[in-house]
Amino acid sequence: xxxxxxxAAARAALREVARWKPAEYAFWAATAASWFLLPxxxxxxxxxAIFALFALSLDLVLGFGGIVSLGHAAxxxxxxxxxxxxxxxxxxxxxxxxxxxxxASAALGFVTSFLVLRGSDLTRIxxxxxxxxxxxxxxxxxxxxxxxADGLQGITIGPLLGRFDFDLAGHVAxxxxxxxxxxxxxxxxxxxxxxxxxxxxxxxxNALRAAAIGLAVDxxxxxxxxxxxxxxxxxxxxxxxxxxxxxxxxxxxxRSADLLLMLVIGGVGYLYGGMIGALVFKAMQxxxxxxxxxxxxxxxxxxxxxxxxIGRERIFAGSLVLARRAFGRRG
Amino acid sequence: xAAVLTNLFDGIxxxxxxxxxxxxxxxxxxxxxxINLAHGSFAMVAGYAAAVLVNRxxxxxxxxxxxxxxxxxxxxxxxxxTLYVHVYRKSHLDQVLFxxxxxxxxxxxxAYVAGSAQVFIHLPGFLKARYVVGGVSMGAxxxxxxxxxxxxxxxxxxxxxxxxxxxxxxxAVDDPVxxxxxxIPVDSIFTIAFAAGSGLAGxxxxxxxxxxxxxxxxxxxxxxxxxxxxxxxGSSSITGPFVAALLLGVADxxxxxxxxxxxxxxxxxxxxxxxxxxxxxLFTRAGGR
Amino acid sequence: MNAALEIVGLSRRFGGLVxxxxxxxxxxxxxxxxxxxxxxxxxxxLINLLSGVLAPSAGRILLDGTDITALRPDARVHRGLVxxxxxxxxxxxxxxxxxxxxxxSRRLGLDRQFWRRxxxxxxxxDECVAILERFDLLGVMNERVGALPxxxxxxxxxxxxxxxxxxxxxxDEPAAGVPEGEREGILAGVAALxxxxxxxxxxxxxxxxxxxxxxxxxxxxxxxxMQGSPAEVAADAxxxxxxxxxxxxx
Ligand SMILES: Nc1ncnc2c1ncn2[C@@H]1O[C@H](COP(=O)(O)OP(=O)(O)OP(=O)(O)O)[C@@H](O)[C@H]1O
Ligand SMILES: [Mg+2]
Numbered sequence: 001x002x003x004x005x006x007x008a009a010a011r012a013a014l015r016e017v018a019r020w021k022p023a024e025y026a027f028w029a030a031t032a033a034s035w036f037l038l039p040x041x042x043x044x045x046x047x048x049a050i051f052a053l054f055a056l057s058l059d060l061v062l063g064f065g066g067i068v069s070l071g072h073a074a075x076x077x078x079x080x081x082x083x084x085x086x087x088x089x090x091x092x093x094x095x096x097x098x099x100x101x102x103x104a105s106a107a108l109g110f111v112t113s114f115l116v117l118r119g120s121d122l123t124r125i126x127x128x129x130x131x132x133x134x135x136x137x138x139x140x141x142x143x144x145x146x147x148x149a150d151g152l153q154g155i156t157i158g159p160l161l162g163r164f165d166f167d168l169a170g171h172v173a174x175x176x177x178x179x180x181x182x183x184x185x186x187x188x189x190x191x192x193x194x195x196x197x198x199x200x201x202x203x204x205x206n207a208l209r210a211a212a213i214g215l216a217v218d219x220x221x222x223x224x225x226x227x228x229x230x231x232x233x234x235x236x237x238x239x240x241x242x243x244x245x246x247x248x249x250x251x252x253x254x255r256s257a258d259l260l261l262m263l264v265i266g267g268v269g270y271l272y273g274g275m276i277g278a279l280v281f282k283a284m285q286x287x288x289x290x291x292x293x294x295x296x297x298x299x300x301x302x303x304x305x306x307x308x309x310i311g312r313e314r315i316f317a318g319s320l321v322l323a324r325r326a327f328g329r330r331g
Numbered sequence: 332x333a334a335v336l337t338n339l340f341d342g343i344x345x346x347x348x349x350x351x352x353x354x355x356x357x358x359x360x361x362x363x364x365x366i367n368l369a370h371g372s373f374a375m376v377a378g379y380a381a382a383v384l385v386n387r388x389x390x391x392x393x394x395x396x397x398x399x400x401x402x403x404x405x406x407x408x409x410x411x412x413t414l415y416v417h418v419y420r421k422s423h424l425d426q427v428l429f430x431x432x433x434x435x436x437x438x439x440x441x442a443y444v445a446g447s448a449q450v451f452i453h454l455p456g457f458l459k460a461r462y463v464v465g466g467v468s469m470g471a472x473x474x475x476x477x478x479x480x481x482x483x484x485x486x487x488x489x490x491x492x493x494x495x496x497x498x499x500x501x502x503a504v505d506d507p508v509x510x511x512x513x514x515i516p517v518d519s520i521f522t523i524a525f526a527a528g529s530g531l532a533g534x535x536x537x538x539x540x541x542x543x544x545x546x547x548x549x550x551x552x553x554x555x556x557x558x559x560x561x562x563x564x565g566s567s568s569i570t571g572p573f574v575a576a577l578l579l580g581v582a583d584x585x586x587x588x589x590x591x592x593x594x595x596x597x598x599x600x601x602x603x604x605x606x607x608x609x610x611x612x613l614f615t616r617a618g619g620r
Numbered sequence: 621m622n623a624a625l626e627i628v629g630l631s632r633r634f635g636g637l638v639x640x641x642x643x644x645x646x647x648x649x650x651x652x653x654x655x656x657x658x659x660x661x662x663x664x665x666l667i668n669l670l671s672g673v674l675a676p677s678a679g680r681i682l683l684d685g686t687d688i689t690a691l692r693p694d695a696r697v698h699r700g701l702v703x704x705x706x707x708x709x710x711x712x713x714x715x716x717x718x719x720x721x722x723x724x725s726r727r728l729g730l731d732r733q734f735w736r737r738x739x740x741x742x743x744x745x746d747e748c749v750a751i752l753e754r755f756d757l758l759g760v761m762n763e764r765v766g767a768l769p770x771x772x773x774x775x776x777x778x779x780x781x782x783x784x785x786x787x788x789x790x791x792d793e794p795a796a797g798v799p800e801g802e803r804e805g806i807l808a809g810v811a812a813l814x815x816x817x818x819x820x821x822x823x824x825x826x827x828x829x830x831x832x833x834x835x836x837x838x839x840x841x842x843x844x845x846m847q848g849s850p851a852e853v854a855a856d857a858x859x860x861x862x863x864x865x866x867x868x869x870x
Contacts, residue, residue: 006749006758013717013762014739068424115607121423122366123606126558130603133555137596195725196734198714202722205711212671212709213723213784214697215731253551257431264428298439304432308425309417 018193023326027272028182035175042170048282049177050238053184055262055274057231062260063269064192065224066204067116070125070256071132072232074112077251078135079105079233084152084246085145092158094166094176094241101237102230109229113222129253136251151247155240166242173242180238181275184231188271191227200224261304272327333466338588339581344473345542346580347480350573352535352553353560354487355407355528357572360561362504363521365419366426369433370532370557371550376437377403377533378545379445382452392455396479396537403533408526415525416518434550442547449546452537476538483531488569500524555595556583559602622685624649624818625670625701625788630679632662632669632842639665640676641842647788651818654829657839658862663822664706666839667790671703672696683788700787704780706796706822708773712766716757716776719765720748723783747783755779755809771802778809788818795825803828830854838862 034045054076061067079101086100112131116124139146147153159165164172191197203210203220211217240246249255258281266277284303288296356370381399384390390398410433418429460471491497503510503517511517536545543553556579564575579598586597625647632640639662647653657663668674670681672693681689683701691699711719721739724747725731739745752758755775760768765776778794794810795803807828813819823829829836830850837847840862846853853859 006753007745010717010745010749010752010761011739011742013715014721014737014745017718018737062424068427070427115603119606122360125366125423125427126562127603127606129555129558130599130606133599134596134603137593137599141592141596190737191734193737194734195722195731195736195738198718198722198738199726199731201714202711202719205713206709208673209705209709209711209780211693212673212697212703212705213780214694214702214726216692216694257435260424260428260431264424295439295443297435298443301432301435301437301439304428305414305436306432308421308429308432309414 021327024272027275027327031178031182035178039169039171042174044282044286046170046174046177046242047239048278049174049181050235050242051259051262051278051282052275053177053181053238054232054235055259055266055278056181056185056188056271057228057235057274058259058263059268059271059274060188060192060224060228060231062263063271063273064197064200064204065221065228067128067221067225068121068125069116069128070260071128071130071253072228072259073251073253073255074128074132074135075105075109075229075232076236076239076255077132077139077246077248078108079236080240080246080250081139081146081152081236082233083237083240084155087155087157087241087244088152092156094157094160097157097241098180098234098237101233101240105233105236106226106230109232110222110226113225113229116225117218117221129256132251132253132256136248136253139248139251146248149248151245151249152240153245155244155246157241157244166244170242177238177242180234184234185271185275188227188231192271196220196223258300261300261307264307270327333468336467337469338585340467340469341473342581342584343577344476344580345584346577347484348476348535348539348542349556349560349580350576351480351483352532352539353557353576354484354569354572355525355531356557357561357564358500358524358528360558362500363419363524365415366423366430367415368427368430368554369437369550370528371553372434372437373403373407373529374532374536374553375441375545375547375549376406376536377530378452378536378540378543378549379441379450380533381537382450382540382545385452392452392458395452396534399537400530400534403536404526404530406533407529408522410529411522411525419521434554437550438547445547447547449544450540451545452540454541472541476542479538480535483534484569484573491569496520496523555599555602559598559605562602563605623647623682624651624684625820626682626685627666627670628680628682630666630669630681631677632665632674633677638842640669643679643839643842643844645837645844645847647818647820649818650815652821652832652834653819654821654823654833654836655839656823656826656829656836657845661839662842663839664792665842667703667792667820667822670696670701670790697784700785701790702781702784702786702788703790704777704792704794706792708770708777710765710773710776710780712764714765715762716752716765716768716772716779717748717761719776719780720751720783721745723780724748724751727783727785751779751783754782754812756805771798771805774798774802774806775809778806782813786817789813789820791819791821791823793822793824795823795828807832 038045058069058072061069061072082104083097083101086097091097115127115131119127140148157166160172160176166172199210199215200220202215203217207217236250239250262277262281263274264277265280266273266275285296288299352374356367359365359367377399380402381395384395384398385392418426454472458472458475462469462471491500499515500520502513503515503520507517559579560572560576564572582601583598586593590597623646627643627645630640630643631638643666655663665674669676672691676689680687683699688696688699688701718738721744724744725738728744730741749758752761755778757772757775757779760772765773768776774794778791781789791810795806798806810821810832821832833850835847836850836853838845838853838859845858845862846856
């Protein structure tokens with residue numbers, strides 16, 4: 001064997017980790033096809049795409065950064081309010097709103113990330129929870145600004161790119177959300193396979209050692225947390241724009257809890273988990289809504305309990321493992 | 332001045348109630364390191380049970396209190412043995428998911444059985460009396476709360492510090508493996524601690540139904556309050572959570588009275604500041620690791 | 621000339637316990653220095669102080685004459701002070717290749733790159749392969765670290781430190797827990813370190829210590845009992861009593 005063989009093998013191995021798997025092509029092909037094949041479902045699908053983005057954001061924090069957050073709705077709602085207020089103020093261009101929401105939520109994420117740097121899981125859970133509660137109370141009390149419990153009224157969103165008006169069937173909205181989701185996914189995918197992404201994994205895996213190989217642990221977490229907040233803000237803005245409404249509900253605790261469930265259904269740490277989970281979650285919600293809409297919460301609770309007691313892997317009968325393998329999660 | 336003292340009095344009653352409600356959590360969360368966000372569910376279910384007993388079956392209010400304790404304790408023991416045992420060793424994420432699941436299920440179940448409106452317990456006439464001492468108006472009901480909770484706090488302190496059970500509990504928590512080796516029945520001690528904590532929450536839920544308001548949103552509404560008591564108070568003694576609960580009670584009552592516009596904002600902010608002020612040390616006892 | 625690493629009057633208390641007591645020590649450039657002492661003598665605590673995991677109660681640490689006492693752990697690594705751990709501290713979900721790749725990227729200042737793929741730069745791969753080869757890890761470079769046999773993890777523990785490009789390397793019992801048959805591989809890795817790297821080795825195995833070290837410091841109850849050449853240490857009655865004696869009888 002020549003001396004070049006190990007080099008080639010190592011290069012190939014590193015390339016392989018980041019290579020697009022067939023299942024990924026299939027996933028996005030199916031996603032794109034849904035726009036053409038399911039025109040009657042665009043409203044629902046739009047919501048799924050938005051939650052997929054939101055869950056992708058939580059995956060960055062939890063799956064890659066290792067931070068258990070119980071208040072991720074803070075950034076979702078903040079982005080929603082930012083986009084909504086901008087539109088209320090007369091700046092109705094959707095992309096402008098998206099950018100504003102991204103900036104606003106990223107700024108909030110950056111500032112609050114310093115609060116979750118240290119401490120146990122428990123401290124972080126409580127800090128993230130408190131941040132979202134504080135924000136909720138603020139939105140609830142600053143009625144003159146946020147409309148309080150009534151939410152932001154009278155939002156009108158201009159046409160996308162100055163040409164495509166948002167329609168009631170959600171055709172434009174779904175296409176818009178899908179493209180945003182895809183672009184942000186691509187960016188996230190690049191980032192998690194970059195040296196920065198690997199350092200974030202290293203910090204989650206062992207912060208003591210990460211520091212001992214010269215990584216500034218805090219900066220990594222601040223970075224990934226801020227990025228995740230940006231994603232969540234964009235997701236919130238998408239929801240605000242496509243429903244032309246922003247309410248306190250966007251900041252509510254159950255949002256954060258539902259989000260955790262979505263991510264956990266699909267599995268953490270390989271980017272697709274949140275998106276698959278959002279799909280499964282919304283599909284279930286839709287299905288239960290046909291039978292007993294009032295007691296949806298009960299079934300969610302039961303699912304959470306079973307998920308933990310029986311074990312996530314066992315419930316989904318290996319489909320999780322298969323999905324991970326298909327979409328490629330290798331260390 | 333009298334108004335201030337009256338508020339202080341109400342705040343103390345509220346705080347002592349919070350202590351009784353949350354002290355079980357300080358054992359499970361602070362000592363057993365189990366993130367139990369569903370602690371309030373036990374209080375709610377027992378509170379509802381007491382309401383049914385009193386309102387429908389005419390059980391005297393005072394007699395319903397021990398029964399509420401029993402409901403909470405039995406429920407706690409059963410849940411601990413059947414479900415919670417599976418999550419002691421799981422990750423914190425799993426514990427969060429699991430206990431949120433319990434919260435959601437209990438909320439939906441209570442809403443299904445009893446409706447989503449707030450439920451009141453008929454208080455006996457003598458608890459509606461008010462006494463004015465030196466201009467301070469004190470309700471008999473709140474006096475009862477203070478008396479019951481005060482006795483319970485002293486009793487707890489005694490049990491934990493002076494009895495064999497207390498020392499065994501501390502040993503089991505410090506190092507379950509060693510404790511097991513010494514022949515201490517760690518599992519049953521955990522069950523008893525969990526059940527007692529749930530029982531106290533149940534008693535608190537019944538006793539404080541009028542102050543707290545019983546509705547299906549109870550577990551979520553008070554989750555944060557309980558967490559604050561444990562966070563701020565720490566878990567190395569009973570005194571910490573007790574003081575924290577009193578402060579929280581007084582601050583909350585005063586906040587609602589003097590700055591009603593801010594609502595719970597003050598409390599949440601205080602919690603955040605506390606968390607940041609003593610980040611890692613909150614749940615680790617001094618020197619412990 | 622400045623010493624590669626100089627410790628001046630370093631102390632650390634844990635409550636009433638003085639784990640490090642007024643320790644002073646010089647590591648010349650290219651030194652092969654061993655630190656020995658019975659269990660609980662404070663050897664690991666000293667490494668924790670040097671690497672910045674713990675803050676000293678008193679004393680100073682100089683690296684190449686620069687005071688680094690107040691620097692964060694990662695900043696010390698940037699200046700070439702790298703350590704290994706007595707108990708493996710690895711990234712269980714990564715592979716040896718990505719683990720080492722990460723450290724090499726960091727050293728080359730590419731760790732903040734977030735757009736290009738890890739390993740897209742050829743020189744990183746070259747270095748990874750060289751390091752993995754040196755520690756006989758090429759065959760398992762794509763396995764999950766957490767699933768590797770203990771001996772391999774031990775090797776990776778050192779390989780990872782080497783990947784950081786140390787100028788001063790602190791090795792905390794590199795062969796701890798490794799069965800007799802596998803120790804040689806680790807020793808070979810340590811012996812093959814470039815001569816310009818200054819090494820401080822903690823080790824209980826006296827054979828290894830005497831083969832490796834040009835100079836030995838003996839730590840007892842947090843204090844330096846004596847320092848000297850291997851011959852001086854071996855001849856010292858106090859050392860025999862507190863340390864070597866214990867070895868023989870225990
Ligand atoms: N974080 C800490 N808190 C309290 N005491 C500590 C801490 N770290 C170490 N110690 C104590 O300091 C003393 C020295 O411990 P250290 O681990 O440095 O010894 P060592 O020489 O490395 O021993 P060994 O050969 O067993 O590895 C011990 O008594 C230990 O219990
Ligand atoms: Mg040691």
